Amino acid sequence: MTTGSRARVGLVGAGWWSGRTHLPALSANPDAELVVICDPDAERAQAAAAMFDVPHSVTTIEQLLDHDLDCVLVATPHDTHHRPAAAALDAGVDVMVEKPMTLDPGQAWDLVRRARESGARLHVGYPFPHSPHAAAVRELIARGDIGEPVMVTGLFATSVATLYRGNVDLVAEQDRFAPRASTYAERAHGGGQLHTQMTHAASLVLWTTGLRPREVSAYAQDGGLDVDLSDALAVSMEGGAIATLATTGSVYDHNLRLEEYRIFGSEGHVLLDTARGTLWVLRRGHEPVEHPTLSEHDAQPSDATSAALVAAALGKGPVLVPGEIGAMTVDLLNAAQESARIGGPISARPAASAVVGSGG
Numbered sequence: 364m365t366t367g368s369r370a371r372v373g374l375v376g377a378g379w380w381s382g383r384t385h386l387p388a389l390s391a392n393p394d395a396e397l398v399v400i401c402d403p404d405a406e407r408a409q410a411a412a413a414m415f416d417v418p419h420s421v422t423t424i425e426q427l428l429d430h431d432l433d434c435v436l437v438a439t440p441h442d443t444h445h446r447p448a449a450a451a452l453d454a455g456v457d458v459m460v461e462k463p464m465t466l467d468p469g470q471a472w473d474l475v476r477r478a479r480e481s482g483a484r485l486h487v488g489y490p491f492p493h494s495p496h497a498a499a500v501r502e503l504i505a506r507g508d509i510g511e512p513v514m515v516t517g518l519f520a521t522s523v524a525t526l527y528r529g530n531v532d533l534v535a536e537q538d539r540f541a542p543r544a545s546t547y548a549e550r551a552h553g554g555g556q557l558h559t560q561m562t563h564a565a566s567l568v569l570w571t572t573g574l575r576p577r578e579v580s581a582y583a584q585d586g587g588l589d590v591d592l593s594d595a596l597a598v599s600m601e602g603g604a605i606a607t608l609a610t611t612g613s614v615y616d617h618n619l620r621l622e623e624y625r626i627f628g629s630e631g632h633v634l635l636d637t638a639r640g641t642l643w644v645l646r647r648g649h650e651p652v653e654h655p656t657l658s659e660h661d662a663q664p665s666d667a668t669s670a671a672l673v674a675a676a677l678g679k680g681p682v683l684v685p686g687e688i689g690a691m692t693v694d695l696l697n698a699a700q701e702s703a704r705i706g707g708p709i710s711a712r713p714a715a716s717a718v719v720g721s722g723g
Contacts (some may be wrong), residue, residue, distance in 0.1 A: 369396040370676040372669075373432045375424060375447045377402040377411035380461065385463050387440055388666035395673045401427040401447070404587035405501040417492045424450045432456050434517075434676040436486070436669055440546040441553030445470040452477040452485065459486035459672040463562045464689030466553045468697050469715060471690035476658040484675050484682050486668070487689035492565045493667035496642040496657060500626065500633050501571045509646060515606040518562040520621040523547075526589050527554060550588060555590030555698055558584070561610040565596075567637075568608065571686065572626060575601040575691065581699035586613065594697050598711065637662050696722035721722030 372395050374381060389397045400417040402408035407624060408420035423428050424447040427435070434457035437448045444460050445467075451458045464487050465471045478485035491497050504512060526547035547554045578599045586592035593611035600606060614620050622638040631646035640657035670671065674680030689712070698711040 369394055370673045371398050372398050372673065373399045373401065373427045373430060373435045373451075373508060374417075375427060375435060375437045375463075377404070377407045378438065378440070381438045382411065382414075382663045385436055386411060388669045389436075389673075390415045392670060392673055392676055394679070395669075396693060399427050399430045421615070425478050427429075428454050428456065434458065434484075434672050435671060436488075437461060441500040441524050441558055442466050442546075442551070442682055447473050448485075449477055449481060450485045452481050454485050455481045457484040457486070457672065457676045459488050459668060460689065461488040462540065462566070462684075462689070462692075463558045463696065464686070464693055466558065466693070466697075468690065468694045471686075471693040472713060475686040475690050478581060478667055478686055484505075484674070485683045485686035486672050486682050487566070487686060489563065489566050489684050489688075490663050490665045490668055491637055492570050492662045492684050493671065494637065494657065496635060496637070496640070496654060497567060497571055498685055499654060503633070503644065504626070504628070507630075508628075509521040509626070509631035509643070510552050511602075512574060512604050512628050513605060514625075514627045515567055515568050515574070516609075516625045517564045517570060517606070517608045518608040518621050518623045519560055519608075520614050521560050521610075522614040522617040522620055523556075523560060524586070524592060526559070527556070527590050527592060538572055548588075550590050555588075555592070556610050556612045557591050557594050561571055561594055561596070561608065561613060561699075562654065562696060564608050564610060564622075565695050566684070566688055568606060568624065568626075569695075570688050571635075572604075572623075574602070574604055574606070576695045576698075577601050579695060579698045579702055579711045580708045581702040583700075583703040591703075594692065594703070596695075596697065598613045598677060598695070635642065639678060656715060 389395045400412045401421045412420040435451040436459045438461045446458050448458050572706040581596045583591040584593040596608040598606040622634040626633045634643040640662035642654040644652040695711045698709040702709040
């Protein structure tokens with residue numbers, strides 16, 4: 364743990380999500396000292412550093428780690444998360460990896476192993492668990508308020524198809540931090556709805572319920588694109604619960620997106636809507652409980668992920684979304700992708716060589 368009053372932070376990846384979310388949040392965080400930005404594009408790293416008054420910009424993870432950091436945030440394209448995260452963890456530096464944690468399950472569990480061996484903390488950058496409603500659902504399920512979970516349904520329908528066409532007009536206001544089209548529009552780089560959006564729904568279900576995937580059958584539809592536009596998963600869980608998860612990027616207006624979850628237990632169920640900021644809890648023998656509606660920010664607190672990284676480095680907060688959750692999500696998505704390819708069920712359990720933990 365750092366002995367200073369502020370955590371010294373390094374950012375890897377000066378792309379559009381960093382420019383839109385992480386750099387503003389870290390710059391405004393009084394507990395964070397943003398020391399260095401790393402990007403293989405030197406001009407982009409320099410531009411980001413100048414815009415957010417960061418003293419150093421570099422092009423390699425080795426150069427970044429020379430700056431005596433307490434924590435590192437990795438926000439590079441999907442298929443490039445492993446190397447910088449592994450290097451930072453091996454150096455004993457806390458890491459937050461953007462979602463999806465990796466594309467390859469072996470790489471995901473390798474990061475979990477490295478964190479355990481070095482003692483560094485490993486976070487995954489999912490924003491929804493930082494919402495008060497998600498925390499309330501996780502707590503009531505852990506207490507047994509709705510009994511044992513028996514079935515979960517999730518629908519995550521969003522307005523991101525333009526990214527899968529390689530069209531970056533969606534982030535025109537962040538031209539200086541324009542995304543790399545291949546990140547979203549090419550299958551080899553993790554493009555498509557499964558890794559870009561279903562990862563949110565799958566991880567939130569695992570995080571809130573404590574359920575662990577056993578097997579998945581999946582279907583995918585590309586809508587004429589080179590990557591998947593829509594995905595449907597049927598998942599059997601360890602212990603007997605089942606889940607259906609569906610996602611599409613075809614919604615034409617962001618304000619009309621649907622992010623709905625139904626979690627059914629033996630003694631009740633919950634209705635969680637992260638797009639509308641609503642939560643209902645219905646329990647046997649109790650009146651229905653409607654939680655206060657959250658603002659859009661509080662329902663999806665994107666700035667909370669970097670705040671959690673900094674707080675944990677200072678000893679002021681926990682690792683809310685640990686590497687195990689990220690790795691299990693990668694296991695599930697990887698299995699779903701293979702299931703859709705072969706047209707049959709696939710095991711979603713971690714490989715025998717994986718380091719399996721409690722999941723946080």
